[in-house]
Amino acid sequence: MADIILKFDNVTFRYDGDETPLPPAVENLSLEIKKGEFVAILGHNGSGKSTVAKLSNGLVIPESGDVYVNGMNTKNENDDFKIKQTVGVVFQNPDNQIVATIVEEDVAFGPENLGVDPAEIRRRVDEALKIVGMYKYRLHEPHKLSGGQKQRVAIAGIIAMQPQCIVFDEPTAMLDPEGRRDVMNAMKRLNKELGITVVFITHYMEEACEAERIIVMDDARLVLDGTPEEIFSDVNYIRSLGLDVPQTCALAQMLKDDGIEISGELLSVDGLVNSLAKILGRG
């Protein structure tokens, strides 16, 4: 129990509709995320995955069921600050997350709100900016940075609060390939070097494959939960959910459909090459 940082217990949530109640955005969702994990949540638009981000630190409160952060229920308002400090959320549009007009002052916003000592804030801000590789831009104005740089500033703003877990809600969706790679690398560093639990919500298949565990959502429900290999073993099911599959898996599936027995690690290019070599060598 102690090593579970985020727990959804049979959670249902719906947004306020005008008159007729809207269908639930998340329905009967139960899931547990362990400390130090790198989890990707995958789903097409409207599958409820962004709502999971908002539920995870009490930005929205479940209609039924409970969300626990380190054992604290997000319904308990007394723990609100502690919960938001434990689980940070980075959103899709970096422009709408940056509050201040100077990079370092924006990064300082969180710790300032928490009433941290000025010298300690300075230390945290410098450290956070170095982690995401934006230290030399600390005195720049955010609107003069590229999308990827802005998103890394937004990440630094969360890191400066020293969270144990960061939920990324499609952080790469609005970025160019270079920005996307930079943000991916920053997320991996947070997980590997700082031991921060990363929950990464995306609809890019290639990015999701870099996680240790993938959760697939469809139509407000959790439909699959497993390692990337397990998830993509059933290519046809993934496709039926309106999701893409990695090219390697697609190729392996086409071979299987033609009656060729192929096994082993089929997700990475190297793994697939090895499996193919085995078949060809035998044939």
Place this chain on the structure above:
Amino acid sequence: MLKDITIGQYFPLNSVIHRLDPRVKLLYTFVFIIMIVVANNFVSMLFCVICALSVTLISKIPVKTVVKGLKPILFIIIITSLLQIIYVKTGVPLVSFWKIKITSGGLLEALFMTMRITFLIVMSTMLTYTTSPTSMTNGLDRTFAPLSRLGIDFNIITMIMTIALRFIPTLIDEVDKIISAQKSRGANFESGSIFKRAKMLIPLFVPLLFNATRRAYELAYAMTCRCYNGGKGKTTMNALKFRAGDWTASFLTVAFVAGVIFLNINFGEYNAQFTFNTAV
């Protein structure tokens, strides 16, 4: 046209003026504005102008940028000058046609007003050029903190100001994008009667307003994530400290005030007739 908005824009450089405490800059800019209004003769005014120019030079802000910042008030300067020229009848009559008599007094008064307005704006823009909006709001925050006793929560007001300043460039970019999008569908913003052009602004402002509202919601979520609660118990990374430079600035400001008062008394209220005669 949209890129020309410079008032309220910070110009990040590393000068003595930039490093001053924002409270000091706020207060002394205010003092300068009072003094340039109080200055009642050309000598005092010249003294104010020289001081304002020195501040501009020390701040390292390019003169071109400062001049560009004056563009929006050019209209006001012209109108004021014209009114002075037409209505002031003192001094030596120079030209007269139709019902208008231009006198030396009118011209000098116009020059005087132009100097006053121009350097009043130069100093105010100096404040915004050299002070980052965040440190400005910090300064405002501290200066007006006593107001919280009157039930006015200045923390929230300064937060609103910061966000407004932060989103000006973002929304300008957005307007540019919307204009391009509308133009690509054949919208025409540049020709037609004033009525027609005003009507063309509707398809510009509706999406802008819509997007701004959406941004506001997302920003609110992001701020909540970072434990914003209206500024209660907030600390500041760059705590404001009164440094040597601030003492120097204080000393210079006192000297400046004394200088203007001295020159005001010594040369008396400026008299168009007198000034003109001595000039000639």
